[in-house]
Amino acid sequence: MVTFFQELNPVAQALVATLFTWGLTAAGAAVVFVSRRVNAFFLDCMLGFAAGVMIAASFWSLLGPGIEMAEQMGMVPWRMAATGFLAGGIFMRLIDTFLPHLHAGLDISRSEGVKTSWRRSTLLVLAITLHNIPEGLAVGVAFGAAAAGLPSASLGGAVALAIGIGLQNFPEGTAVAMPLRREGLSRWKSFLHGQASGLVEPVAGVLGAYFVLSMQAILPFALCFAAGAMLFVVVEELIPESQQNPRHIDLVTMATLGGFAVMMVLDVALG
Numbered sequence: 001m002v003t004f005f006q007e008l009n010p011v012a013q014a015l016v017a018t019l020f021t022w023g024l025t026a027a028g029a030a031v032v033f034v035s036r037r038v039n040a041f042f043l044d045c046m047l048g049f050a051a052g053v054m055i056a057a058s059f060w061s062l063l064g065p066g067i068e069m070a071e072q073m074g075m076v077p078w079r080m081a082a083t084g085f086l087a088g089g090i091f092m093r094l095i096d097t098f099l100p101h102l103h104a105g106l107d108i109s110r111s112e113g114v115k116t117s118w119r120r121s122t123l124l125v126l127a128i129t130l131h132n133i134p135e136g137l138a139v140g141v142a143f144g145a146a147a148a149g150l151p152s153a154s155l156g157g158a159v160a161l162a163i164g165i166g167l168q169n170f171p172e173g174t175a176v177a178m179p180l181r182r183e184g185l186s187r188w189k190s191f192l193h194g195q196a197s198g199l200v201e202p203v204a205g206v207l208g209a210y211f212v213l214s215m216q217a218i219l220p221f222a223l224c225f226a227a228g229a230m231l232f233v234v235v236e237e238l239i240p241e242s243q244q245n246p247r248h249i250d251l252v253t254m255a256t257l258g259g260f261a262v263m264m265v266l267d268v269a270l271g
Helices: 002-006 010-033 040-072 075-100 121-147 155-182 187-196 200-214 216-242 244-270
Strands: none
Touching: 010 121, 010 155, 010 200, 010 244, 040 075, 040 121, 040 155, 040 216, 040 244, 075 121, 075 216, 121 155, 121 187, 121 200, 121 216, 155 187, 155 244, 200 216, 216 244
16 A cells, blocks of 8 residues: 555645545445444444544654654754644634534534534534544645655555544544434435535645645644644544443443554554
8 A cells, every 4th residue: 555655746645545534434424324323332432443543643643753853853842842732722623613513412502613504414514524624634744744755754654644544534424424314314415414524634635735745844833733633623522422421431431542552553563
């Protein structure tokens, strides 16, 4: 797989990788064609797994390389890491504050962001789209960093990040499509809404890769920024959503550790 990516330019690499991650979102949404319901415990574990993947990716694929890269470029590593990391979190907080969205399982009266008359289905899709912005950005920035030729960022690490993000996108696609199916939407409409939440990833990925290639001096900041944005999503949304049922908390926590371990192994093995 790494050999295939070596034949592409970095922006094309980011596009292919994020089309892969979007494809797994669509695969998760396609579960509506074979079932009207997904076991709540299974879905909670999958969301916990996704949280673990994103936590590990935030450090091994983004924050760690960003710190090393800042040092290699003569910057103050801790200052760059803290600034970029917090900026990513603040950016996601601003989007969360203004973008209308609704988390699965909640009444429409508890929607977040600016008040709107948009339909419940649209708000549910936007909630997962919010997750996918930093994921696509992270993949794009990782491929852009690998193209810079610095030792702290590798093509294998970028590929590992794309695989990890793709794995955790599957349950996210299901988490959108299934509630819509239960509310009476047709299988096709539920699927189309579910996969649409992942379409932002190729856009964010290409923009991330193009941006860092155009301004390589900001690469350490961009990597740490993506890490902060991903951690915001994990703490603010994925972990709370996965642990709503008290009976599932312990096993969901183990699933989170499992996701962390899988992403760690991918990054160390391929990076």
